[in-house]
Amino acid sequence: MISLMPFSHNGESRRYRFAALSFLFCFLILTGAASAGPTMDRVRDDGVLRCGLTLTGKGLTTRDATGQWRGFFPDFCRVVAAAVIGDAEAVEFYQVDVVSRFDALKNGDIDILMANTTWTAQRDGEQGLAFPAIYYYDGTGFMALQSVGAVQISDIAKATVCVGKNTTTIENVQELINNGNKGLTIKALNSLETQLEAFYLKKCDLIAYDRLGLIAHQARFDGPGDPPIVFPDVISKEPLAPAVRDNDMAWFDAVRWAIHATIIAEELALSSQNIEHRRDSKSTEIRRFIGQKDQIGHGLGLPDDWAFQIVRQVGNYREIFERNLSHTLSPAGGRGLNRLWSEGGLLFAPPIR
Structure with missing residues (x-):
């Protein structure tokens, strides 16, 4: 740190103070020492x-x-x-x-x-x-268990969908319902972990999430049991x-x-x-x-x-x-x-x- 001594108010001191402050400013800029935020x-x-x-x-x-x-x-x-x-x-x-x-x-x-x-x-x-x-x-997609017997969202007449709270996904699914998919019911949960738990306990029929996450989960499934299927549907833009x-x-x-x-x-x-x-x-x-x-x-x-x-x-x-x-x-x-x-x-x- 550079510190400056106090200055008196005569002309020579003012000139010296101006020169010292100018030097300090240039030093901070050249060395990157000035605050960057x-x-x-x-x-x-x-x-x-x-x-x-x-x-x-x-x-x-x-x-x-x-x-x-x-x-x-x-x-x-x-x-x-x-x-x-x-x-x-x-x-x-x-x-x-x-x-x-x-x-x-x-x-x-x-x-x-x-x-x-x-x-x-x-x-x-x-x-x-x-x-x-x-x-x-990415985009919002859906995942179901194979036993549901559906391969796309249009195959679903009635289903409960596990969705994360405070996400764009829940808004996307709600808009889908508002626009005609009246058979879907939202079950809002706090995390993907709780969504997956509810999904495999069959407390919901579908999971709605970013397709990146759904495909990653599908790829990790190693059974035995009812394997998950990611639908090809993409209902939103998710940058x-x-x-x-x-x-x-x-x-x-x-x-x-x-x-x-x-x-x-x-x-x-x-x-x-x-x-x-x-x-x-x-x-x-x-x-x-x-x-x-x-x-x-x-x-x-x-x-x-x-x-x-x-x-x-x-x-x-x-x-x-x-x-x-x-x-x-x-x-x-x-x-x-x-x-x-x-x-x-x-x-x-x-x-x-």
Whole structure:
């Protein structure tokens, strides 16, 4: 910390004070020591990212036998930690549920919510939340047991549907009922775990959830018993995104560009396996990405090598997807909408320049 002694009010002292303050201002800007916003400052000062997660199952979010958090969403917590702190493992994971998740974020108990949370206008505009970037394009679907004898929602005349409270899913199902599916009755529950428990106890006939989670659960079913079937119906758009507190633009930008960097790395064919060897690349775009040109990170309040550290420590989007989801989703069509834009998908990131 730099401290300034008090000054008298004669002309020479005023000139000296102005010069000293100018030096201090320039020093803070050049060294990045100026405040970058409340969340960024706290994360850097404490050297740890507090990341909220909902337990959604293997491949998405789970804890292994050693207590380590694994899955697509925990890996994106690590992406942000790698960018901001330089250490992908500098994360404290906090389990929340669909009822408590937004309060935990708004109350400051966590720095970011990394889950299958849908970006909507109401959440963006009224709940004090912000959604920096989409990391998975999904939609609401349905799952039934094989014994129900249905393969799509139009086969169902009357059914109880287990749905999570405080979710876009419950709104989507209610709209489906309002629009003509009068035979459906909603049973609202606090978590996917309680939904699945009720489902297998046959307290509800269907589960409505993001299709990503339903397909992941279907793939894990190993019987014996009545196997689950995921219907092909998709009744909504569910752009899934991390959530942060509103009105903290520096943190919003850091998270947004950390997510985008995984996509850009895939576009540039930069992976955890080769990025160390690309330091001597002649490509201007790659040199800019890894922090050797234009100091893009400085304007975002991030170290020059922020994107390099993401890829080196966690991987590009393809690596994160394949590590966690490829075995689950490949039988159901692979990445689908979550392919790069250049491959017919919706993944598109602004350029780092």
